[in-house]
Amino acid sequence: MKSHIQATSYRLAAGVGLATALAFSGNAFGADPEVFKIGGVVSLSGTYGVFGDDMRKGVELAIEQRGGKVLGKPIQVAWEDDETKPQPAVQKTTRLIADGAQMIFGAVSSASSIAIMNIAKQRKIPHLVTMSADDKITLPGASRYTFRTSNTLGMEQRMALAYSKDQKLKRVYGVTADYQATRDSWEWYRKEAEKAGIEIVGADFPPLGNRDFSSIADKIARSNADGIALFMTGSDSITMVKQAGQVGLGKTRKIFGPVIADETMAAGVGPTSVGVNSGVRYHFTVDNAANKKFVEAYRKKYNEFPSSAAGEAFDGMAWWLDVVEKTGSWDREKWVEAFAGSVRENSLEGRKEMNACDHQARQDGLWGEVVAGKAPQPAYVMKIAKLYPPKEIFEDCKQ
Amino acid sequence: MSTIIIGLSLGMLLFLLASGLTLIFGMLGVINFAHGALYMLGAYLSFDIAHRTGSFALGVIVATVVVGLAGIAMERFALRPLYNRPHFYQLVLTFGFILVLTEAVKLFWGLGYKEAPMPALLSGSVDMFGSTIPVYRLFVIGFGAAAAIGLFAALERSTFGMLVRAASSDSEMVQTLGLPASTIRTAVFGFGAGLAGLAGAIAAPLFPIELGMGTNTIIDCFIVVILGGLGNIRGVVAAALLIGMVRAIGYTFMPSWVDVLTFAMLIATLLTRPQGLFSRPVRSA
Numbered sequence: 201m202k203s204h205i206q207a208t209s210y211r212l213a214a215g216v217g218l219a220t221a222l223a224f225s226g227n228a229f230g231a232d233p234e235v236f237k238i239g240g241v242v243s244l245s246g247t248y249g250v251f252g253d254d255m256r257k258g259v260e261l262a263i264e265q266r267g268g269k270v271l272g273k274p275i276q277v278a279w280e281d282d283e284t285k286p287q288p289a290v291q292k293t294t295r296l297i298a299d300g301a302q303m304i305f306g307a308v309s310s311a312s313s314i315a316i317m318n319i320a321k322q323r324k325i326p327h328l329v330t331m332s333a334d335d336k337i338t339l340p341g342a343s344r345y346t347f348r349t350s351n352t353l354g355m356e357q358r359m360a361l362a363y364s365k366d367q368k369l370k371r372v373y374g375v376t377a378d379y380q381a382t383r384d385s386w387e388w389y390r391k392e393a394e395k396a397g398i399e400i401v402g403a404d405f406p407p408l409g410n411r412d413f414s415s416i417a418d419k420i421a422r423s424n425a426d427g428i429a430l431f432m433t434g435s436d437s438i439t440m441v442k443q444a445g446q447v448g449l450g451k452t453r454k455i456f457g458p459v460i461a462d463e464t465m466a467a468g469v470g471p472t473s474v475g476v477n478s479g480v481r482y483h484f485t486v487d488n489a490a491n492k493k494f495v496e497a498y499r500k501k502y503n504e505f506p507s508s509a510a511g512e513a514f515d516g517m518a519w520w521l522d523v524v525e526k527t528g529s530w531d532r533e534k535w536v537e538a539f540a541g542s543v544r545e546n547s548l549e550g551r552k553e554m555n556a557c558d559h560q561a562r563q564d565g566l567w568g569e570v571v572a573g574k575a576p577q578p579a580y581v582m583k584i585a586k587l588y589p590p591k592e593i594f595e596d597c598k599q
Numbered sequence: 600m601s602t603i604i605i606g607l608s609l610g611m612l613l614f615l616l617a618s619g620l621t622l623i624f625g626m627l628g629v630i631n632f633a634h635g636a637l638y639m640l641g642a643y644l645s646f647d648i649a650h651r652t653g654s655f656a657l658g659v660i661v662a663t664v665v666v667g668l669a670g671i672a673m674e675r676f677a678l679r680p681l682y683n684r685p686h687f688y689q690l691v692l693t694f695g696f697i698l699v700l701t702e703a704v705k706l707f708w709g710l711g712y713k714e715a716p717m718p719a720l721l722s723g724s725v726d727m728f729g730s731t732i733p734v735y736r737l738f739v740i741g742f743g744a745a746a747a748i749g750l751f752a753a754l755e756r757s758t759f760g761m762l763v764r765a766a767s768s769d770s771e772m773v774q775t776l777g778l779p780a781s782t783i784r785t786a787v788f789g790f791g792a793g794l795a796g797l798a799g800a801i802a803a804p805l806f807p808i809e810l811g812m813g814t815n816t817i818i819d820c821f822i823v824v825i826l827g828g829l830g831n832i833r834g835v836v837a838a839a840l841l842i843g844m845v846r847a848i849g850y851t852f853m854p855s856w857v858d859v860l861t862f863a864m865l866i867a868t869l870l871t872r873p874q875g876l877f878s879r880p881v882r883s884a
Contacts, residue, residue, distance in 0.1 A: 244710070249811055253710045378855050406854040411806065411815055412609060414736070415850030418601045421731050438712055438807040446717070446733040446805075447724050468712025468807040 232530065236270050238277045239296030241306035241316060246284025246409075248308040248434045250464055251331060251509040257502055258330075258513030259305060262521065265497065270521050271530065282307050286315040293319050302532065303328065305517065308509075310334030310353075310381045317346045326536055330516035331481075331509055333459065334381035338560035340597055347539055347559040349516035349552065353385045355593040356458030356479035357431075359567045361392050362588065363456055363477055364427060373425035374403040375416055375440060377432035385458060386431040401425045406436075413440040414447075421447050430457035437461065438468040445472025462508045466570045466580035473570045473580050480566040480582050482511030482549055491548040505578060515548045553590075557597040562590040601730030602851045603844070608736040610843025611743025612802055616816060617823040617835045618750055619794030625830025626763055626787045629678060629689050633696035635817030637792050640700055641666045641799025642808045643708050646715040655718035655804075662800035663793045670792020674785045701810055710810065715803035735804060742801060747836050754832065763787055822865050828878025837877050 240259060242252030256279055263275045278296055282289035289312035293304055297319070303326040307313045313332035320327035320343065327346040329337055333353040337346060364372065372393060376386040383405065390400055401423050404416050417440075420428055428449065430437055437460040444450060450472055461469075461478035469476075484495045484505045494514060498506040506514070523542050527534045541556040552561040568582035620634045644665055645658035652658070673696060681688045721735045754760040766773045766783040773780040799813075806812065823842055827834030842861060849857035868876055 246811055250710050250712060250809065404854045406850070407858055409815060410854075410857075411819075412605075412846065412850065414605045414608075414733075415602060415847055416854065418605065418730055419851065422729070435712070435807050435809055435811070442714075442807065443805070446735065447731040464711055468714055468809070470714035470716065 233273065233300075233302070235276045236273050236524075237299070237301045238275060239293065239299075239301030239304045239306075240277050240279045241282050241289050241292050241296070241304060241312070242279065243284040243308040243312070244279075244281035246282075248284045250434070251308045251507075252281065254464070254507045254509040255306075255308070255331060255513035257498075258506065258510035258515075259517045261494075261498060261501060262514045262517040264501075265518070266521060266525075270524050271528070275521075277305075282309075282312050284309050284312070286311045289313075290315045290319060297323050297325055301325065303520070303535075305330075305513075307332060310337065311379070313337055317343050320345045324532065326520075326532055326539070328516055328520050330512040335384070336381075338555075338558045340558040342558065345536060347520075347554065347561075349519055349544075349554075349561045350512040351459075351479065351481050351563075351565070352560060353381055353458060354388075354595075355565050355588075357385045357389050358593045359479050359565050359586075359588055360429065360456060360458045361389055361396070362592075363567060363586075364393060364398055364429070365396055366586075367427070367454055369398055369427035369454060371399045371401045371423075371425045372427040372429050373401050373420045373423050374429045374431065375413070375420075376403065376405050376430075377410070377436050378405045378407045382431040386429075389429060389431070398427075408436065410436060410439065413443045416440070417444045417447050417449060420444070420449060420453070425453060427454045427456065430455065430460045432457065433459045434465070435468070438465050441465075441473055441476055442469045445469070450475055461568075461570050461582065463505065463573075463578045463581055464507045464509070466582075467578060469580075474572060476570045477585070478568060478570075478582070480568040480584065481508035482506075482515065483508065483566055483568065483582055483584055484511065485581075485584060486549055486566075488546075488548070488550060490546045494548055511548055515544075515552075519544045519547065519552070555597045560594075560597070562594050564589060565593045600728030601732060602847045604727070604730075604732050604736060604740070605850075606844035606847030607840065608739045608743075608843070609846050610840035611740050612798065612805075613819055613823050613843055614743050614836055614839035615746060615798035615801060616795060617820045617827070617839055618746075618832060619791035619798070620820055621824045621827065621830055621832060621835045622750075622794070623788055623791035624824070625832070626766070627784055628686075629788070630686075630693070631788075631791070632690065632693040632817075633673070633700060634791075634795050634820065635813030636697045636700035637666050637670065637795035637813075638799040638802075638816060639808075639810070639813035640669065640704060641796030642715070642803040642806075642812060643704055643713065643799075644796070645800035645803045646713045646808050647708070649715055649803075655716070655721075658715070658803075659797065659800040663797040666796025666799070667789045667793025670795075671785055671789035673792070674788035678788070679781065679785070697813075704810060713808035715808060717804045721804075739801060739805075746797075750832060759786075819861070822861060825865060826868050826876050828875025831875060831878045834875055834877030838875070841876075 242255050243249050244252040280292035289307050293316045304320055305328050308331050310332040313329050329348040330350045333351055335352050335354045338348050374386055376382050456477035458479045461476045466473040523539045524535050527538050542554050544552040550564050552563045554561050565588035566584050567586040568584045570580050571583045573579050573581040616638055623629050623631050641662040644662040648658035648661045649655050721738045724731045724733045762783055766780045823838045827838035849860050
């Protein structure tokens, strides 16, 4: 009899325990949590280390501008450094979700973002990408939970091809970081360029994080190329452009790439960056009221002009939080449904429209050239040379 | 021919960096993980001074001296109390210095890329053997060769070199003879650190200056030191030139295989000649 009472007590205790645990788990992700937790996974070190800090600044300003709250609760962001590697990105995302993150923001590199995307999909956590450009992130039906508000490599490579045609380039030498997204991008460019009658006179695939491009610069100097297409970014593109400048390649050939230059990268290259052409994600000179307000606030807070990484991060997070606010709900599925198909009329870069079928924001494409800046601008700035409407740089989204 | 010149310049840059690392190991038995961070500090200091004063030479001098002084402080106040403890403590300490130096650089110069201007006298390029060679690459080769000769002279021919060699082989005997063994050790660490700062300052106009630059380069530096034989200065010169050539040839003919070639060479050396390609089985300094 005693043992029967004991067993009943244990079952009762276990039942109460389970009920309590369920109640708490419901409280953590359900009706009314104490805070809105965002897990930010960005690169603060490694090849793309410089971008992560700017993304953090953009996100923090977006939160500050709405009084630090969404759905009446304070927003709390926990930042983690993925060291520009997918493995730390996975570990840190998993930990952030375990700590109660209700959405994940990041990362910088596409490899990290794809790794995060898979975890977010499994755990049904909304995931916002504002920097990684790999087209695979927003393939139709890729993930219900991942959204990208910034450029794709596809739209940037289309702008690079359009530039090659506009400049009437006849022979192009390609240098591509040995990385899946950039290799895919180069392969697309190569095929389309050849179709357009542009001869590819050479191609090299140095490893990501390569430290010396002087041999490649020498090979290009000895080729008859009139254009140099660089499919790389971050410190890779800085080193390549800098060392190309040391043998005067920029004076005799057009140097361009989907994403090889912005103010941050031009600052690392110096004078030889002038004349380099590149796709631009966001730019502080875009002429609209939302952007003017943002640039003013950013300069006031950080005493500098916002970089592409900062502008895209601000824009994406502000858009996401506005959508969450409009749902009036703590149900994450409702946030996802509302974001898919939403429209941002007052984006920093003009109108942006979220595709419901691939969760990619359709937007204008900006193409720019590095020129000397005028005070108080940075020493080198991107001058927006051309604007491509979405219909010219996006394919129709088909499920 | 341009491949040879590029290979020589890469080799000489590696020599400048690796010589300090191997000197510190050979004389003090300390594997200084923070050597790459000191190289980074040298590059930032040189960039800063060059921008403020317009003088590349002053930037090089200040970077070498300041980083050397930082090395002296590291040895005197942090490493010296740990000499009698297991090597593990030195490894952890020097690893900790990487974090401290990185945070200090971040605090002073921020996260963004920096650009060290190319000195006017050494900018431009010359046509040689059908290739266009940057003048600065030729300067690096000449400077590296002069530094190697100077280092040999300092270690093999000077009184300081004799004392250093004596202190490294029998520190207690040197102390018994009334010579300041501790001061000599501190001076060697400072000198090795100064060489890292010098390498950073010389490399600064060629590469983007960023927080990760030390981490990226230190791997090549350790490969050079292992190939050359730990503590072997002559071996470091030979190994640095070998790695420089392998990289230059790799970049020219098979860029995506450069790292594979370099690491294959390291693995083959460790398997067949663990004492290094240029050392006898007994370690020599």
